[in-house]
Amino acid sequence: MAVIVIGAGPAGTRAAERLVKDGIRPVVIDESERQGGQIYRRQPDNFRRPPSALYGSEAGKAVALHRDFEALRPQIDYRPNTLAWGVRPGTLLTVSGDSVEEVAYDQMIIASGATDRIMPFPGWTVPGVFSLGAAQIALKAQACAIGSAPVFLGTGPLLYLVAWQYLKAGVAVQGILDTSSFRQRVFALKQLAARPRTLIQGMRYLADLKRARVRVETGIVPLRVDAKDGRVAGIAWRDRSGREQLTHADALGMGYGLRSETQLADLLKCDFSFDARARQWLPTVDMDGRSSVRGVYLAGDGALVRGADAAELAGVLAACAALADAGRAVPGHEMQALRDKLVPMSRFRNGLEAGFPWPSALAATIPDETMVCRCEGVTAGDIRHAAKGLDAPELNRAKSLMRPGMGRCQGRMCGLAAAEILAAARGVSVEAVGRLRGAAPVKPLPITARLPDSVA
Amino acid sequence: MSGLLRRIAEDQRQTLRITVDGTEVAVLENDTLLTAILTVGTRLRQGEFGDGDRAGFCLMGACQDCWVWTEAGDRLRACSTTVMPEMRIVTGAVPWP
Numbered sequence: 300m301a302v303i304v305i306g307a308g309p310a311g312t313r314a315a316e317r318l319v320k321d322g323i324r325p326v327v328i329d330e331s332e333r334q335g336g337q338i339y340r341r342q343p344d345n346f347r348r349p350p351s352a353l354y355g356s357e358a359g360k361a362v363a364l365h366r367d368f369e370a371l372r373p374q375i376d377y378r379p380n381t382l383a384w385g386v387r388p389g390t391l392l393t394v395s396g397d398s399v400e401e402v403a404y405d406q407m408i409i410a411s412g413a414t415d416r417i418m419p420f421p422g423w424t425v426p427g428v429f430s431l432g433a434a435q436i437a438l439k440a441q442a443c444a445i446g447s448a449p450v451f452l453g454t455g456p457l458l459y460l461v462a463w464q465y466l467k468a469g470v471a472v473q474g475i476l477d478t479s480s481f482r483q484r485v486f487a488l489k490q491l492a493a494r495p496r497t498l499i500q501g502m503r504y505l506a507d508l509k510r511a512r513v514r515v516e517t518g519i520v521p522l523r524v525d526a527k528d529g530r531v532a533g534i535a536w537r538d539r540s541g542r543e544q545l546t547h548a549d550a551l552g553m554g555y556g557l558r559s560e561t562q563l564a565d566l567l568k569c570d571f572s573f574d575a576r577a578r579q580w581l582p583t584v585d586m587d588g589r590s591s592v593r594g595v596y597l598a599g600d601g602a603l604v605r606g607a608d609a610a611e612l613a614g615v616l617a618a619c620a621a622l623a624d625a626g627r628a629v630p631g632h633e634m635q636a637l638r639d640k641l642v643p644m645s646r647f648r649n650g651l652e653a654g655f656p657w658p659s660a661l662a663a664t665i666p667d668e669t670m671v672c673r674c675e676g677v678t679a680g681d682i683r684h685a686a687k688g689l690d691a692p693e694l695n696r697a698k699s700l701m702r703p704g705m706g707r708c709q710g711r712m713c714g715l716a717a718a719e720i721l722a723a724a725r726g727v728s729v730e731a732v733g734r735l736r737g738a739a740p741v742k743p744l745p746i747t748a749r750l751p752d753s754v755a
Numbered sequence: 756m757s758g759l760l761r762r763i764a765e766d767q768r769q770t771l772r773i774t775v776d777g778t779e780v781a782v783l784e785n786d787t788l789l790t791a792i793l794t795v796g797t798r799l800r801q802g803e804f805g806d807g808d809r810a811g812f813c814l815m816g817a818c819q820d821c822w823v824w825t826e827a828g829d830r831l832r833a834c835s836t837t838v839m840p841e842m843r844i845v846t847g848a849v850p851w852p
Contacts (some may be wrong), residue, residue, distance in 0.1 A: 343837075345768055346765045348765065417814065442765035675811075712812065712817070713811075
């Protein structure tokens with residue numbers, strides 16, 4: 300039985316481990332040089348900071364995930380530095396360096412993770428503006444801050460976590476600008492209480508930030524990045540009471556929660572459904588991670604953004620489902636226990652979406668001249684022209700007419716915002732404008748990549 | 756002028772030398788190219804549509820906005836490429852060998 304696991308973060312690692320336990324030797328494909336995914340990303344060998352400095356309260360989980368993976372190494376076919384760039388039923392296409400390979404599979408568990416959810420605003424392409432995930436990676440994997448005096452803007456738990464991590468690293472955080480309101484958080488409390496320890500941890504971060512007199516503003520509207528000498532000089536924003544404010548800063552970390560990486564499921568023609576809470580199209584999966592396509596399973600943030608703890612459980616559960624579907628005996632109580640543990644995690648996730656909502660209404664306020672698609676230089680006005688002047692009823696039509704999402708990131712950065720702009724311009728729901736279709740290669744291949752005859 | 760990124764720890768690593776836009780710069784072993792270039796500079800590439808300099812965005816291989824070129828014409832994704840001694844990098848116009 301040939302099983303491929305895509306991704307070696309929390310979900311992929313635990314899926315591989317469960318398969319190995321049943322005597323299977325999975326192929327584990329990971330784009331990174333080192334296992335761990337983004338959240339438990341490892342620093343290079345010659346770095347010396349202890350796990351507590353890198354992962355804080357989650358250090359124990361990170362160390363366990365790394366250690367358990369190292370123990371698995373002899374029993375898996377581990378392929379780091381390898382991108383899964385295309386797939387057709389039964390065959391995955393990978394590239395590592397210049398070398399393209401076809402990998403046959405009976406079953407595939409996709410644990411491809413997530414990236415920051417981005418709402419463009421004027422100046423977001425100026426050097427010194429990074430995503431929140433980027434700000435965290437710079438610190439964790441390279442021991443660098445994105446600037447000496449950064450502002451963090453957006454919403455979601457990562458906004459506060461990254462600011463706290465920068466504070467602890469001795470960086471002079473100039474402010475936290477949150478588009479969601481305190482009121483929204485209060486309404487979400489009941490759902491967030493599904494994971495009391497995580498909720499309390501979050502409150503501790505906020506208390507530390509306030510004790511350090513970091514400015515925390517909620518219910519704000521981002522206005523623009525002011526640039527000087529080709530780099531960030533300040534962030535203009537409107538406060539709760541409608542006054543314009545300017546915060547001096549030399550860097551900006553921005554993000555509004557996360558979006559799932561779903562391209563491979565898309566290429567396999569898995570069914571997607573619209574998630575009204577996140578206002579995103581997600582692969583349809585059953586409670587164990589089965590997609591609509593036989594033999595294809597999804598786990599972790601690449602299926603539904605519920606965080607690292609849920610990803611570990613969902614990885615094991617998807618592996619159990621794959622094993623059971625292949626006719627192997629999997630204890631029913633094992634799967635039921637995993638499902639039970641995921642229930643409060645899903646509830647907590649719903650609380651996060653309600654308490655730190657994607658600020659969809661901002662899309663309609665982005666000035667016409669603001670760049671939305673940073674790959675192709677497509678502005679909000681271009682998308683509105685596609686919507687009205689060219690009468691594009693849905694996102695792929697807008698893309699073929701005006702090119703948003705056509706570039707090398709394939710809409711990972713702009714796709715969700717482009718959908719909101721299009722929907723607002725046409726006066727329809729964001730669900731009605733659909734989603735960008737995936738295309739292989741899901742990321743650019745090197746020009747020198749050598750394709751096997753069957754692919755070329 | 757200082758670079759965009761600021762090192763806050765792990766600065767006891769071995770120094771390597773690479774060339775960025777014709778100027779030799781000292782970097783640290785196991786820096787990514789993005790770290791190496793942005794701790795001393797403020798750009799990795801130029802937008803293709805005349806919209807100014809770019810300096811990466813996501814650092815996780817998704818946005819593809821940190822591409823740099825070698826003088827020999829090879830394209831590298833700076834956020835996921837580890838520096839090697841003697842690398843010769845171009846951040847301005849794409850070189851046509």
